[in-house]
Amino acid sequence: MTDSSPDRKRAFVPYSRPCLDxxxxxxxxxxxxxxxxxxxxxxxxxxxxxxxxxxxxxxxxxxxxxxxxxxxxxxxxxxxxxxxxxxxxxxxxxxxxxxxxxxxxxxxxxxxxxxxxxxxxxxxxxxxxxxxxxxxxxxxxxxxxxxxxxxxxxxxxxxxxxxxxxxxxxxxxxxxxxxxxxxxxxxxxxxxxxxxxxxxxxxxxxxxxxxxxxxxxxxxxxxxxxxxxxxxxxxxxxxxxxxxxxxxxxxxxxxxxxxxRKLDAYNEHRARLARYYTEELSDLPLILPRPDADSLHSWHLYVIRLTGTDVSRRDELFEHLRSEGFGVQLHYIPVPMHPDYRRMGYTTASLPETVEYFESAISLPLNPSIDEDTCAAVAASVRSFLGIEPRNGNPSTDAK
Ligand SMILES: Cc1ncc(COP(=O)(O)O)c(C=O)c1O
Missing domain, CATH: 3.40.640.10 (Type I PLP-dependent aspartate aminotransferase-like (Major domain))
Structure with a gap:
């Protein structure tokens, strides 16, 4: 695995944060x-x-x-x-x-x-x-x-x-x-x-x-x-x-x-970043969000899912992104898996899609305080983890 971000001083990028002006x-x-x-x-x-x-x-x-x-x-x-x-x-x-x-x-x-x-x-x-x-x-x-x-x-x-x-x-x-x-x-x-x-x-x-x-x-x-x-x-x-x-x-x-008063502008910013992520990641072996064409997504989260044998490396990718300063998250532990719910007798036996999602998902940073450059750095870090060549022949470390 190569380190796609030698700039270790970059400020931590949370998956979301309040934007206050x-x-x-x-x-x-x-x-x-x-x-x-x-x-x-x-x-x-x-x-x-x-x-x-x-x-x-x-x-x-x-x-x-x-x-x-x-x-x-x-x-x-x-x-x-x-x-x-x-x-x-x-x-x-x-x-x-x-x-x-x-x-x-x-x-x-x-x-x-x-x-x-x-x-x-x-x-x-x-x-x-x-x-x-x-x-x-x-x-x-x-x-x-x-x-x-x-x-x-x-x-x-x-x-x-x-x-x-x-x-x-x-x-x-x-x-x-x-x-x-x-x-x-x-x-x-x-x-x-x-x-x-x-x-x-x-x-x-x-x-x-x-x-x-x-x-x-x-x-x-x-x-x-x-x-x-x-x-x-x-x-x-x-x-x-x-x-x-x-x-x-x-x-x-x-x-x-x-x-x-800023909600619509914030959501447009989020949508722009989501489109950017999708462009940057579309050639990777990932499941990317597929927004319904007739509805307006508010892009609270941008969730990628690993596929095939990479699923077993989800936690490794999570830690890799965290170590590079990207505040990825996992939304969510399915509710019936919490000990409190398990003790009440709940299981995930009849919830295969929920479990598959949970085992393969990571939410990338997405909020109006970041721009395409940050998304490019996140995408480059995902690419390097998966061992896939940088896009357009540019070294992934350039994408910052
Ligand atoms: C889907 C969903 N429902 C309910 C809540 C609860 O909201 P709050 O944190 O404002 O109590 C959250 C918060 O994370 C949520 O994501």
Whole structure:
């Protein structure tokens, strides 16, 4: 194996990182010098702008993406005895949120062409106890919403979406956030836009929207239209069900709103880098992402997969790229493989595509703070590891 990057001083390139500029700093500083640091106009403005961008009637902010998925499951009325079908290939937080409400996650295999839940694998898992499908727009590729919506309609299920990777993505002519009964987003530091931490649920259903709003605020309301008793005076509020304190502060909301203005530009930058990676790596024995031609991918992740006997060298390639300063990652350990889930009796026996993906995948650095030169250096490092000649006869070490 040759070392494709003699420049050992190059700064570590994380797979993702927050991109914060002077506008973001000003937005947060303005809140700090105001009198309202929670539950104010920034929150309302962020929710309204996010709903508009997603093409949804309502958006409700939460303190994290996991809280958003939890809220969505609660608003859906899921509880003990209910089953929810979701892909095994996701961050464990997706499935954990199903468990928070006492419902049972049922894991479906992925479609290897999208790495999203396979619609064909859903039908055999539906039982009398199934209440919802919870899809994940993996890496920023929207799941096949047409088929998922059909299955949900035919089987009388709710369609919930975890779009933590897919802010700004589109399925056919509709923006992610307007296609499922409810859709959750995350704004943690590595997501396409960040609020430092935060989440959002979009919906077109006013009943869900009303429940979501109360859920993140202890199940409490002072809205006169919702009160069960007539208010004796202005101090009155009611707890109408057991909720949580999942509120997003004004500081986080101001940052999220400022970032939202740049979401489309960030996603275009990500798409440009993804095209570049694909060009640079297309002659290698790898499985590269194959974005659906009719949808708009948000390129949260660019995942390469090793093939053939190279699969057994995945961890070696991972360490090689890390040692050269490239912050590659593995998204994700399939949820049923975590010890906590294994102890509950979950296995991956019926999830061959998920397991094949897991054993062969590596996420390359992809974020708006890097450019084509960095991608060229990453690609050169992959080439040299695989022992394949540099492209165009240029030594791979030139590609920096
Ligand atoms: C698919 C998916 N769902 C949910 C979450 C949870 O989001 P958060 O970290 O904001 O709680 C993440 C975060 O990594 C995620 O990738």
């Amino acid at each position: 002077a506008d973001d700093l000003r937005a947060v500083a303005d809140v700090l010098t105001s009198t309202t640091i929670s539950q104010g106009e920034q929150l309302k403005a962020f929710e309204d702008a996010f709903a508009k961008h997603a093409g949804a009637a309502f958006a409700t902010a939460f303190s994290s993406g996991t809280a958003a998925v939890h809220a969505m499951c609660h608003a859906a009325g899921l509880g003990p005895g209910d089953e929810v079908i979701l892909p095994a290939l996701t961050f464990a937080g997706t499935a954990n949120a199903v468990r928070y409400v006492g419902a049972t996650p049922v894991f479906a295999d992925i479609d290897p062409s999208t790495n999203c839940i396979s619609p064909d694998m859903i039908e055999p898992l539906v039982t009398d106890a199934t209440r919802a499908v919870l899809s994940v727009d993996f890496a920023g590729q929207p799941a096949n919403y047409d088929r998922l919506r059909n299955i949900a309609a035919q089987r009388g299920l709710l369609l919930l979406a975890d779009a933590a990777h897919a802010a700004g993505a589109r399925w056919r002519d509709r923006t992610v956030g307007s296609l499922a009964d409810m859709t959750a987003f995350s704004f943690n530091p590595v997501k396409n836009i960040t609020a430092a931490e935060g989440g959002m649920v979009t919906t077109n259903d006013p009943t869900f929207a009303s429940h979501l709003r109360l859920f993140g605020s202890h199940g409490m309301t002072r809205d006169p239209k919702l009160l069960e008793s007539s208010p004796p005076a202005g101090w009155y509020y009611e707890q109408q069900f057991l909720g949580y304190n999942y509120k997003l502060s004004e500081l986080h909301a101001a940052l999220g709103l400022s970032q939202l």
